[in-house]
Amino acid sequence: MNEKLSLTELQLIIKDSLYIALPDMYWVIAEISEIKENYNGHCYLELVEKHQDEINIRSRVKAVIWSSRFRFLKSFFENATGESLREGLKILVRVKIEYHEIYGLSLVIHDIDPSFTLGEMALKRQQILKKLEAEGVLTMNKDLDFPMVPQRIAVISSRNAAGYTDFMKHLTGNNYGYVFYIALIETPMQGNETEAGVIKALEKIAGHLEKFDVAVIIRGGGSQTDLSWFDNYKIAYYITQFPLPVITGIGHEKDLSVTDIVAYQSLKTPTAVADYLIECMIIAENHLIGMSKEIIDRSLLILEEIKIRTDSARLKLIPVARTMISGFKEELSGIIIDMINTGKEYIMRAGLFPANHKSRLISGTRSHLSVNSSSLTGRKQSLASHSRSFLNNTNNKVAVLENSLKILDPENVLKRGYTITSLDGKIIKKRVQLKKDDMINTRFSDGSVSSKVV
């Protein structure tokens, strides 16, 4: 070993040896521990393999994806997985081993297999879900009662996220005039701070539970839609234990994160979350309108029934009224008999009055005549005749009246076959005036009989 090599010569020997020894491309499984895209579009990574404890590193190597390849691989990977290439992600890549005299060993990535990453993510998700299930908490948030009116909303998001703006616009501009109250609790929605941030936000809401109806986790739109930040055991566990229903709109088309799975309701976009909340309000209002209509209909029905009942009562009343009327008739005939008696008395008095009046008139006239002697003889004659005709007239009227009253006289009424019933001298006009064992007197035209009520 006398030959001395320059460093470059050595590096070139290594380079050539590696090239000869490892001429092919290899599929390699690794985890990204660092990744950055530089100004000219090349992507530099550090790949690692960890021990089973997931902390200590077993091996490490630099890697690069040249810009021409990176442009394609980046979108290919993102489209397939919904994830961007980022640290912490496990990938399967096809690499060529290169050695550079200045930069040393690195793996040049030519291809990537997104299905491996998808499988890895699904596996991780499954592990978290299994753990939550084993703990018996998996569906706890889903089991909560959802408020009829989800009006007071705690939003976990970042203010500048397009998703939050969409959500607010959609919710506050709803076509129905529903009022929503929104408190935004800001937190990073991706990156390493996601876990701690979301949990802190949930804790803050938990401190004011009575002020909220529902909690919403949204982020939005954009190309950066790394779902796996929400495939997080701690966030998921906290949600299962959260006393308010949680709705997610994390904005992922393809898959559900663990956070989505444990939430009360998961929707694809923040706009869909807003729609969901508005829909709840519509259902509540429709329920009100339905009940209101039902109450009106039922009440009208009851009123209609009452009207029908009143009408039928009226119809039933007619025979009752008839009976009453015949009762009244009897009563009336009694009253008429009374009236006749009274009338007779008046007539008798009336008969006396003209006689009395006549004698007074005559004597009065006489004394008048004796004072005014002959000049008044003519007048006396005419006065006398007038007086006489007046008296005759009166007498005639009285006779007519007497005659007509005779027909109505109870005696005559009795003669026509009617009887008068009395109890203790009082005329009985109604059945109710009598009770059992009363001794009643029945007057016929030719006399009376007594009888006992049985």
Added chain:
Amino acid sequence: MVKKEFSFNQAVSEIEKILQEIESGEMDVDRLSVEVKRASELIRQCQKKLKSTEEEINAIFKDLA
């Protein structure tokens, strides 16, 4: 002063109860008119809750955010 908070859920269950009673047909006209009046008042309050802003809540929410 603590204003007693109007509960939509409670109001709705009260309206439901009134409706049930009306449906049972065991209600005379006087009660019916009282209950219908009560129900319409509750419905009015519920509608108001859905559609008019309570400044009190707005203020609380401003402090929270």
